[in-house]
Amino acid sequence: MQTIRTIKKMQAVAKLLTVKKKKIGLVPTMGALHEGHLSLIRRAKKAADVVIVSVFVNPAQFGPKEDFKKYPRDEKEDLKKIKKAGGDIVFAPEAAEIYPCDYETYVVLENLPKTLEGEIRPDHFRGVATIVSKLFNITRPDLAVFGMKDYQQAMVIKKMTRDLGFPIRIIIAPTVREEDGLAMSSRNRYFDHIGRWEAVCLFYALRTAREMVKAGIVDTKLITKEMRAVILATCAVAKIDYIAFTEFETLKPVKKVVKNTVCSLAVRLHGVRLIDNMKLI
Numbered sequence: 001m002q003t004i005r006t007i008k009k010m011q012a013v014a015k016l017l018t019v020k021k022k023k024i025g026l027v028p029t030m031g032a033l034h035e036g037h038l039s040l041i042r043r044a045k046k047a048a049d050v051v052i053v054s055v056f057v058n059p060a061q062f063g064p065k066e067d068f069k070k071y072p073r074d075e076k077e078d079l080k081k082i083k084k085a086g087g088d089i090v091f092a093p094e095a096a097e098i099y100p101c102d103y104e105t106y107v108v109l110e111n112l113p114k115t116l117e118g119e120i121r122p123d124h125f126r127g128v129a130t131i132v133s134k135l136f137n138i139t140r141p142d143l144a145v146f147g148m149k150d151y152q153q154a155m156v157i158k159k160m161t162r163d164l165g166f167p168i169r170i171i172i173a174p175t176v177r178e179e180d181g182l183a184m185s186s187r188n189r190y191f192d193h194i195g196r197w198e199a200v201c202l203f204y205a206l207r208t209a210r211e212m213v214k215a216g217i218v219d220t221k222l223i224t225k226e227m228r229a230v231i232l233a234t235c236a237v238a239k240i241d242y243i244a245f246t247e248f249e250t251l252k253p254v255k256k257v258v259k260n261t262v263c264s265l266a267v268r269l270h271g272v273r274l275i276d277n278m279k280l281i
């Protein structure tokens with residue numbers, strides 16, 4: 001497995017692979033890899049000849065009060081895990097390689113980022129869309145794999161890829177969960193024992209929503225009320241940023257759950273902010 005640190009070298013390698021007619025798969029990550037990321041690498045490996053995994057904690061997608069500085073970094077462990085999961089090339093640039101001091105070009109979507117996460121993290125998707133387009137230009141992939149765990153991000157990237165005409169197939173892979181249902185996330189590392197135990201409240205709430213829909217209750221107000229109760233019963237200190245019901249691709253809010261409605265939520269507990277989502281039918 002090769003580790004590349006510069007844009008120039010990465011572009012040269014990608015060009016060579018393209019000339020050799022190799023299908024390139026890209027898995028963008030911010031490192032601190034867990035089983036969820038490894039499932040994306042394995043998914044890419046199924047569809048591509050060569051899998052490039054980027055490891056870059058992108059400063060542009062963190063707000064000034066967010067956890068950029070303390071975001072977990074462990075490159076040595078990440079490299080071992082990527083190799084084991086079948087990654088072929090790691091692109092791990094320094095921040096100054098991606099954003100030199102005179103950097104001034106950003107990618108902004110007009111509407112999709114205005115709801116859910118975007119309402120609370122105003123410049124987050126500007127940072128994500130910018131880094132992902134840069135990674136597309138640097139690694140020239142035929143396909144790229146993202147996790148459904150970051151539902152809005154996946155929809156933003158799908159839309160951006162279409163709008164900007166990147167010739168790249170976007171694959172959205174299912175969320176990987178811990179045994180108790182908690183969605184895997186690099187931020188789960190922040191929890192102490194009690195926090196980790198209570199973090200499962202997001203999954204319990206989603207499971208409640210799914211069960212209510214199965215029982216024929218589709219009114220999102222009623223479901224939200226019950227979800228709130230489940231969260232607070234599991235974690236009394238939880239602060240719910242939002243519980244939302246949206247159409248799968250457009251992120252338009254719905255009042256009644258229908259086929260493909262996604263329920264997503266963001267909850268802060270024990271100093272950690274988690275997101276999760278589930279398609280309800």
Ligand code: PAF
Nearest residue numbers: 028029030058128131150
């Ligand atoms: O999902 C992530 O880890 C990041 O948002 C991504 C897609 C790697 C861009 O920095």
